[in-house]
Amino acid sequence: MVEVEPVQQWCEVSPAAIAVESAAGLAAIAAGGYLVARYRRKLFPLWAAATTSWFTLCKYLICTRCEHYGKKCEFYNLGLLAARMFSPQPDRTLTRAGYAAEGLSVAGMLLLPFTAAWGDSKRFAAYAALFASQWSTQMLVSCRHCARTATTPWKAQCPSYQLARRIWT
Numbered sequence: 001m002v003e004v005e006p007v008q009q010w011c012e013v014s015p016a017a018i019a020v021e022s023a024a025g026l027a028a029i030a031a032g033g034y035l036v037a038r039y040r041r042k043l044f045p046l047w048a049a050a051t052t053s054w055f056t057l058c059k060y061l062i063c064t065r066c067e068h069y070g071k072k073c074e075f076y077n078l079g080l081l082a083a084r085m086f087s088p089q090p091d092r093t094l095t096r097a098g099y100a101a102e103g104l105s106v107a108g109m110l111l112l113p114f115t116a117a118w119g120d121s122k123r124f125a126a127y128a129a130l131f132a133s134q135w136s137t138q139m140l141v142s143c144r145h146c147a148r149t150a151t152t153p154w155k156a157q158c159p160s161y162q163l164a165r166r167i168w169t
């Protein structure tokens with residue numbers, strides 16, 4: 001089993017970095033929602049459910065069990081949002097339900113729009129660029145910091161954590 005291996009003490013990342021990351025994330029989500037609503041209308045409820053789930057259910061199943069619950073964490077500062085919605089659960093860990101909710105929510109929110117962009121090369125390239133911008137800023141801002149500082153054991157199972165450790169530690 002992979003273990004977390006912090007190489008520096010945790011601190012908040014700069015507000016400017018969070019702002020850039022959040023702008024890239026919101027742009028991808030907004031464009032994805034638009035594409036699905038316009039070109040795959042029947043799938044829009046699925047996209048909306050996945051997006052709502054990512055901002056609520058995943059916060060409950062993951063963030064309430066994280067060392068950064070209630071903080072301006074490196075992941076879009078979402079530890080603050082989690083604390084506004086749910087009580088902390090420090091004695092619980094990330095379970096299969098959490099992994100499944102995260103995987104399905106991200107797939108619906110960010111990958112489903114590719115099906116709506118399919119068939120039009122400009123539309124597809126534009127969404128692919130926004131998706132790449134979201135993913136790369138998240139890796140640079142969130143995952144790089146997490147890989148260097150995390151102490152919550154279940155974070156070591158995250159594929160992005162493992163990739164970021166190989167690159168930045």
Ligand code: SF4
Pocket residue numbers: 062063064066067068069070073074075077078079080082
């Ligand atoms: S670091 Fe990740 S799991 Fe922890 S509070 Fe922030 S968004 Fe949630």
